[in-house]
Amino acid sequence: MAAPGRCSEWQMLTCTGGGDFGMELYIVAHYQILAHAAAVKCIERSTRWFLEPITNGDYPGSMRAIVGSRLPKFTKEQSLIVKGLFDFLGLTYYTSSYVKYAPHSNSPPSYLTDALVNQTTERDGVPIGPQGRCEGEGYFAWSLLDNFEWGSSYTVRFGINYVDYQNGLKRIPKRSAYWFKSFLKKY
Numbered sequence: 001m002a003a004p005g006r007c008s009e010w011q012m013l014t015c016t017g018g019g020d021f022g023m024e025l026y027i028v029a030h031y032q033i034l035a036h037a038a039a040v041k042c043i044e045r046s047t048r049w050f051l052e053p054i055t056n057g058d059y060p061g062s063m064r065a066i067v068g069s070r071l072p073k074f075t076k077e078q079s080l081i082v083k084g085l086f087d088f089l090g091l092t093y094y095t096s097s098y099v100k101y102a103p104h105s106n107s108p109p110s111y112l113t114d115a116l117v118n119q120t121t122e123r124d125g126v127p128i129g130p131q132g133r134c135e136g137e138g139y140f141a142w143s144l145l146d147n148f149e150w151g152s153s154y155t156v157r158f159g160i161n162y163v164d165y166q167n168g169l170k171r172i173p174k175r176s177a178y179w180f181k182s183f184l185k186k187y
Contacts, residue, residue, distance in 0.1 A: 035099075041099070041101065041117050042117050045063075055084070057074065066116070096128045096129070098122075098128070099118065100118045143160070144159060144161060145159040160176045160177040160180055
């Protein structure tokens with residue numbers, strides 16, 4: 001847990017950065033615990049709040065405590081209906097985020113503030129990962145066709161085939177469709 005090159009003089013080690021070995025380790029551990037707590041809250045909001053109803057039949061206690069009367073309640077019958085209501089469960093991670101615990105907000109209560117964290121993909125103006133990208137190989141076609149996106153309706157087009165909504169929903173392959181076809185033939 002100690003930072004490289006940091007130690008106290010009394011240790012008589014060859015550290016170049018100075019430091020206070022009697023205190024710094026506890027400071028590092030303290031902030032690691034806080035960072036972990038913020039990450040858990042963020043993950044809880046984005047996954048557990050929506051997975052527990054279908055796995056256990058009710059929202060988690062943390063969600064019920066934070067959201068309070070704004071959260072609808074399952075009846076016993078509804079709980080039995082939704083519990084176990086899945087054949088397959090897959091998780092998609094869209095991006096990485098930095099999170100910081102934010103217990104109080106001046107904003108009105110909403111889904112965006114209920115997780116009690118501030119979330120960002122940048123630190124000091126620098127995106128996560130080299131040039132804001134992660135190292136990796138592969139390709140994932142987001143969607144075969146332009147489709148409805150929850151946050152943007154039909155205004156964004158992620159499909160590899162363009163859908164002309166004005167002319168009978170005609171499908172027009174984009175360059176990515178031709179690339180993907182070539183990619184699939186190759187492998």
